[in-house]
Amino acid sequence: MSTLVTGIGIAVAGVGAPGDLLRPRQPESAPVEPRERLGRKGLRYKDRATQLSYCAARDALAEARLLDDDGRALHGDRIAVVASSNYGNLDTICRTVETIAAETASAASPMDLPNASSNVLASSVAIRFGLTGPNLMLCNGETSGTDAVRWALALLGSGRADQVLVLGAEPDTVAARKLTGQDTAFDGAAALLLETQRTAAARGARARAGIGGHARGAGLADCLAGLGSHDARTPAAWQAPDTTGTGGVPDGVGTGMPDGAGVLDGVRDLGLARQWRGASGALGVLQCAASAGWFAAGGASPVYAVTGGGTSGPAAGLVLVGPGEAG
Structure with missing residues (x-):
């Protein structure tokens, strides 16, 4: 639920x-x-x-x-x-x-x-x-x-x-x-x-989005595997993490990013970490808000929102679904 x-x-x-x-x-x-x-x-x-x-x-x-x-x-x-x-x-x-x-x-x-x-x-x-x-x-x-x-x-x-x-x-x-x-x-x-x-x-509250699961892992691959256990569907889009340590995401993300992100080859990256560099502790919350914006514009579910996952740190992620599926 x-x-x-x-x-x-x-x-x-x-x-x-x-x-x-x-x-x-x-x-x-x-x-x-x-x-x-x-x-x-x-x-x-x-x-x-x-x-x-x-x-x-x-x-x-x-x-x-x-x-x-x-x-x-x-x-x-x-x-x-x-x-x-x-x-x-x-x-x-x-x-x-x-x-x-x-x-x-x-x-x-x-x-x-x-x-x-x-x-x-x-x-x-x-x-x-x-x-x-x-x-x-x-x-x-x-x-x-x-x-x-x-x-x-x-x-x-x-x-x-x-x-x-x-x-x-x-x-x-x-x-x-x-x-x-x-x-x-x-x-x-x-x-x-x-x-x-x-x-x-x-x-009688109106849903803007739903959170269908959370995962945390020692690296990006573990985190993505955990998110997949909550929703087996291929994501319609994802919000890639900052793996550079400077608030930016390398070009080509989603097409073979190190540490397991290659499982999302071809999945659209909504690019929030690149757009809002340095958001740090606010990034995960911004990702959820942006996912609601994606759904409001007709975007499909699910969306993976992932933070962390650099070469020396853990990754954490959320599965977000549209309001029609959530409520």
Whole structure:
């Protein structure tokens, strides 16, 4: 039985809908301005990744019809949050450490210290929208966003929550650029509202896509084999991972990529990792949103969404199906 995606929110420059993620990236697009989308209230002293996550989370909850007129979640005690970010509050941490090293701990800003917590993104979103279910934060490298969806499936399957808000966010900050060695960094967030078929049907929620399975393996071949065990059909399309370690996918992917991807010879690569380089912990969540855009445009099922799988790291993947098959 598929888990349903009933709400999607995206806060990425030049992206107004999930289908836009599959179109050529517009580098001249202005960065997302959270104050224009949310107003100023509650944004002061919040880091960039948290502000972007607020935008995406609000839109996903609203689309799933889980927000009241005051911007608080309906039945928030049964909604969990699982967030993913590898560089989210890195700028705050670096700034705080530099201040303490140059002066003393007493010189650190009391406004910065809460944002130095490793789970600040997940907890801040939960507080803003009144989501008091389980709360998890992942910082797990290239597979982090995909792993966040996997943890959401586990929470739903165990009955710990009726819905799970999954977030992936990475900010374009000086600290992120220094760490990655890139001239520019990805700047954006995506959110998914996940729930079971039974819960969605009970409240008349509309599915945007379904998640039919998850797999993780020591390499790309193991991961793809695991995805095939969930859905034996040849994928209609796949979202290839970044195997270069720099956010890009080599030319010719899907026609003999190392480590087992040759089993997908001839399968269309939707190219998200190439389009949105450096998305890192947000990539797996963006892939799910983009798959919903693929289905909305008439794309067939299933779609494999895969992250990781480089020469020295594991791979994680999801099987996504269209709303007609999911609900």
